[in-house]
Amino acid sequence: MVLSRRAAMGSASPALVTGIRTALVMLGTGLTLATSAMAFVSVRMARRVVTPAARVADTRILSLDTAAQTITLESTPDTRLPGRYGLFTSGSESYLKLGSVLAEDATSVKRKLLTEVDGNARLAPEAAFSGWYFDRPEQLHLPFTSELIGSSVGPCPAWLFPAEGSDVWVIQVHGRGTTRAETLRAVPVFHGLGITSLVVSYRNDGEAPRSRSGTYALGATEWRDVDAAVGFARRRGAGRVILMGWSMGGAIALQLELTSAHRDAIVGLVLESPVVDWRIVLAYQAKLLHLPAPVTGLAIGALQSEWATPVTGAGAAIPFDRLDVVARAAELRHPILILHSDDDGFVPSDASHDLVVARPDLVELQVFDVARHTKLWNYDQERWSQSIRQWVLQNVLPSPEAADAD
CATH class of the missing domain: 3.40.50.1820 (Alpha/Beta hydrolase fold, catalytic domain)
Structure with missing residues (x-):
């Protein structure tokens, strides 16, 4: 014989009924929290898409050799690219032109500097790699x-x-x-x-x-x-x-x-x-x-x-x-x-x-x-x-x- 839901609940022990109710409440709360979290992330993504982006650092300057006119950057898919590029920096220089890759390993890339930098240059480690090359x-x-x-x-x-x-x-x-x-x-x-x-x-x-x-x-x-x-x-x-x-x-x-x-x-x-x-x-x-x-x-x-x-x-x-x-x-x-x-x-x-x-x-x-x-x-x-x-x-x-x- 098939019991109705009410009859089935009525025949269960009080402890079982309480456990089921607690589980349903927790499940409902979890779904609500998950939905709220997804909605929050979606709104953040939407706002990010339409908000004008400021330039952000995407690599680090590891060393600067003004005698040899070379610069060593953190290795990224962009900084490893062959060719000529630009680098937005902060400090005594705001923008540098970069030449070919001279050496690289798993963590760093050494490139030729095409902008002459004197020995007094002081650059912050954070930098942004760019395809601009010409900036003026x-x-x-x-x-x-x-x-x-x-x-x-x-x-x-x-x-x-x-x-x-x-x-x-x-x-x-x-x-x-x-x-x-x-x-x-x-x-x-x-x-x-x-x-x-x-x-x-x-x-x-x-x-x-x-x-x-x-x-x-x-x-x-x-x-x-x-x-x-x-x-x-x-x-x-x-x-x-x-x-x-x-x-x-x-x-x-x-x-x-x-x-x-x-x-x-x-x-x-x-x-x-x-x-x-x-x-x-x-x-x-x-x-x-x-x-x-x-x-x-x-x-x-x-x-x-x-x-x-x-x-x-x-x-x-x-x-x-x-x-x-x-x-x-x-x-x-x-x-x-x-x-x-x-x-x-x-x-x-x-x-x-x-x-x-x-x-x-x-x-x-x-x-x-x-x-x-x-x-x-x-x-x-x-x-x-x-x-x-x-x-x-x-x-x-x-x-x-x-x-x-x-």
């Missing part, structure tokens, strides 16, 4: 002017590098947590092709004005400031415009390609280590932090919900569907060159590969290995530069100008 426009030894571009949030600073040869301009858009100096590496390549470069800033990047919320929208609003730069370029004589975006700057450039009122002037995009689908990027970064998959889902859900903006700090709901360019690939109009390392380590190349599959008629992908995030120029400058030159000559410049530029 003067270091390119090209004519330039400082400009202000009017946008809906106010005047955004820019550098203009004029070139003779064509009416083509390239607008350089930096990534998340950096400033426009990140993109200076690309200016000489375009200048050699007779293309004018406009190196821009956008809201909340530390140089351009702050929006009301002071947070990123992952490209959903920042594109408007860059669109203002396209208008600036057209007023200054640009007939055709290339957009070049680095990391989150790639997401911004893609939003212009899909949304800009100046789409008739855009002739192509060059994307360096770009964000093509934010969901893939956030899931990847959560995995690096050993966060469970539901945390990422909750964080994305909060960021794309208007009601959660007071908690996440976002100025408005983040439209992840609109920012997913693979899903919107049919809307693309212009040729796109993507430069991405399969060993990026920050923005996985999966969505870049997916975009090629979705639009093989428009998208060309140059796959690098080892090079890491936005450090492709540093790792293999010749291949990086030649890839851009060939793509421009094939897709943008007419043959007479191409012959002259080449």
